[in-house]
Amino acid sequence: MKVAVIGCGSMGNVHAHAYAKMNDVELTAVCDIQMERAEALAERTGAVAYPSFEHMLAEAEFDVISITLPSYLHKEYTIRAAEAGKHVISEKPLALTLEDAQAMIECCDRQGVRLFVGHVVRFFPEYAQIKQVIDQGKIGRVAVVHTKRRGSHPGLASPWFKEADKSGGILFDLMIHDIDYLRWAVGEVKSVYAKSHTDQDLEFAFVTLQFENGAVANLEVCWGYPGSFHTGIEVAGSKGVVRNNSESSNSVRVRQISSDKPGQAPVVEVPKSPGAKSPYELELEHYIACIRTGDTAIVTAQDAYQAIEIAKAAADSAKTGKVVSLQASRVQEVTK
Amino acid sequence: MTTLKVGFISFAHGHAFSYLEGFRKLPHVVIAGIADAEKHRVEDVVQRYNIPYYADYRDLLRTDIDAVVICSENVHHAELTIAAAKAGKHVMCEKPLGISVSEMEAMIAACEEHHVQLMTAFPCRSLTAVVEAKEAVDRGDIGEIIAIKGTNRGSNPGGWFVDPALSGGGALLDHTVHVMDLMHWFTRSQVSEVYAYAATLFNEELQVDDTGMIHVTFENGVFGVLDTSWSRPKSFPTWGDVTMEIIGTKGVISVDSFAQSNELFSDEVGKGTWDYWGDNMDDVMVRSFVDALIEGETVPITGEDGLRSAQVALAGYQSLEAGQPVQL
Known part of the structure; x- marks a missing residue:
């Protein structure tokens, strides 16, 4: 399973390091509009740094994306990732309005990708x-x-x-x-x-x-x-x-x-x-496992x-x- | 007045025993009589301390005592306080002061009319930790108060406390008043709005509520919330708590009034317990009542203070009925 992370702030770092520790997961790409943040994280995790989602989508291989951007951007990037056929793990809150959350859930359903939320x-x-x-x-x-x-x-x-x-x-x-x-x-x-x-x-x-x-x-x-x-x-x-x-x-x-x-x-x-494992590692391992098995997650969208x-x-x-x-x-x- | 003669009316509320010990420690106090129609409640103390016993409180009020302590069931506070006032006796009345606003107003009016003092027994004001926190607030250590979260969790007291005809209410009435008095004292403001939830969840057989959560908004904008539930199980290491988290513009004060305790693990008790070793708040409160009467000063916690806090609890029941906040 190949995973990317968009948003290299504190939560992006947590997700990326958790993926980097997983045996059966490959962290391929990390992305941030502040390229130096992406590069610093890439250096520590062995991923490739990208300055934009478009860039990453065009060049990197990944099946799953962690969206660790500021909350108001969750909707836009969840929908863009889903439309590109990527499974989405969004940090909480899923969205800032019920309408946005509903749109995200429906889009992921329509695209046949899973949507998980970081209620850790x-x-x-x-x-x-x-x-x-x-x-x-x-x-x-x-x-x-x-x-x-x-x-x-x-x-x-x-x-x-x-x-x-x-x-x-x-x-x-x-x-x-x-x-x-x-x-x-x-x-x-x-x-x-x-x-x-x-x-x-x-x-x-x-x-x-x-x-x-x-x-x-x-x-x-x-x-x-x-x-x-x-x-x-x-x-x-x-x-x-x-x-x-x-x-x-x-x-x-x-x-x-x-x-x-x-x-x-x-x-x-x-x-x-x-x-032995942080709650974030337990959470992300569970979501990755759910993608593999198709099981319902402990916490759903x-x-x-x-x-x-x-x-x-x-x-x-x-x-x-x-x-x-x-x-x-x-x-x-x-x-x- | 060099010696103060104090009588007790009713030991229905077990705090009477602790107050009695508090008075007995004061050299200028004489315990001149105990009245309780149910003699078995007081038999032990009247014998042990050789205190005159009265089956009828009116006989006690006819003696030359200066003050009475009333620890009856809540519904009798008004009758007993008014009778004491008419007999010219100062009163220290157990909380809640009364079970309706009108009867509490009548109690206050009777004491004013007969020139006696009425003190509401709120010993939590005498907790050393609370006094320390109050001084810190008054010094401005945390700036202006924005909000207070309190807990006064306890155990089901049983007996008449759970008979609404004698108690006038459950946990919401019983355990709102202490910390609400502290919130009034700390904020120096009056409650303007109350939202409360109450239910009977810990022991479904009770006729009164044992679960309570009450929010208040003060006239000065400060807001508070308080858990009043009788939620401590038998297995809990102590009976309950009095805590406050006071959030200010420049800091936070945390009060855990009974944290001064040792952890005791005894096979004789069968469970771990928290063995309190801090100051005795009842002793301090009783002394403040006696000192005020001897010095001819106003008692530190008045009937109005008792009314203000009980009124909030009563408004809580109205809010429960309405399902929305109510204005005071």
């Missing part, structure tokens, strides 16, 4: 285990869930994150991880209530989801958090509680004295939770569509101050 939280072992614990009935009926996902503002490194029409903002870019995970682990969402705050340095939101099965979840996300990136989840049920906090489940901490004057300078701490629907409901609720019922919106769609 389902591949984090701690989150996969929590889903398993719920399914095994160990905590009884799920009642109250909390998730959090906080870190520094990605807009500091990549300004497009601060432009809502390019990233969708924190609900579409960051909270969508927990939204997708909770649909998988808890069930379908009935209604959404959201409060959010956005300024130049800080973006965050509290979102409460009510589920069809009666459970309730409060999701917290923050960009601009004064501290390192971390996540947390607690699921409380009628027979127990399961939870994880990424800060306390790091298995390795490297602490380095950061200057020539020991004892005076701050210490740089890099906490890590290493595994339709799941990605529904996560966008909930993120949009949250954005609407934050704007209007009202509870947004997803059943009502589904009924409206049907009657249109």
Whole structure:
């Protein structure tokens, strides 16, 4: 299987390195309009660098393409790749509107290519285990869930994150991880209530989801958090509680004295939770395997569509101050 | 006033035992009587400490006590507080102050009319971690507050707490008020809008809600959310928590009030537990009530404070009914 990557930012690097490590996959091409980024990644992965999609399509051989571009470009390149007969693995969110997501799904169907979306939280072992614990009935009926996902503002490194029409903002870019995970682990969402705050340095939101099965979840996300990136989840049920906090489940901490004057300078701490394979490697290997076997993926493009629907409901609720019922919106769609 | 004579009306709420110990530690306080129609609840303490017992609280109110502590079932707070006020006794009343806005207003009015003080028992304001966080906010350490996420998770208290005729509500009422009082105190603003969800999910046989999530918006624009659920299973290492994540324009404060605990693993207990070793918030709160009365100053947490927080919980039930946020 030959794979290409378009968009050589941080996620493009993650995808390319994951492919480069796979035995039965060949990373043939990486592409970025900033050619130096493509070249740097090509050098480290053994791929060929291209400055444009056209160029890459004309010259490189590949069956699958990872689209790790800023979110507002996912639609255009997914459709161009699908029309060229390539299977697509798009980073999340699939798109910034339901219409775009629908168009992408329909185009890939029409072209007979697979479409996968990088909802990687389902591949984090701690989150996969929590889903398993719920399914095994160990905590009884799920009642109250909390998730959090906080870190520094990605807009500091990549300004497009601060432009809502390019990233969708924190609900579409960051909270969508927990939204997708909770649909998988808890069930379908009935209604959404959201409060959010956005300024130049800080973006965050509290979102409460009510589920069809009666459970309730409060999701917290923050960009601009004064501290390192971390996540947390607690699921409380009628027979127990399961939870994880990424800060306390790091298995390795490297602490380095950061200057020539020991004892005076701050210490740089890099906490890590290493595994034999990263969640991204597990995710991409699974998608590649699904392409080979034709199996349905753990997370489908339709799941990605529904996560966008909930993120949009949250954005609407934050704007209007009202509870947004997803059943009502589904009924409206049907009657249109 | 050099010595303060304090009486207790009802030990229905188990906090009474802890408050009693708090008062007993103060040299200028005399516990002058305990009234509880259900004698079995107080038999042990009246004997152990040789405290006069009254079957009828009205007999206790006829004595020369200066103040009473009311730890009855929620639905009796109003009757007992108003009777105490009419008898000229200062009152410290367990939370929630009442189960309707009108009865809480009547309690406050009665205390004003009879020139006695009414304090709502919100011991969380006395948590050392909370006080430290409040001082940091007031110093401007995190700029202006933008939002607060709180949790006051607990365990099903059982007994009259789950009988709506005596409690007036479930987890949403029981566990909104503590952290809501803290949110009021920290933001110095009033809640203008409430959205809440409540349900009975942890123990479906209960007649009251045990699941609660409540969002509030304050007049100054700050917004908050709070989990009020009785969601701690028997196997959990502790009874519950009081946490706050305060997000400001220049930083974040995390409060985990009972984090000062050792991890204890004992075969005698049968599970791992978190053994709290921090300061006793009840002692601090009780002392603040006594000090205010002796100094002739306003009690630190008033009846209005109790009303404001309970009112938010009550509005939460209205929001649940409406399926939308409601205005206060």
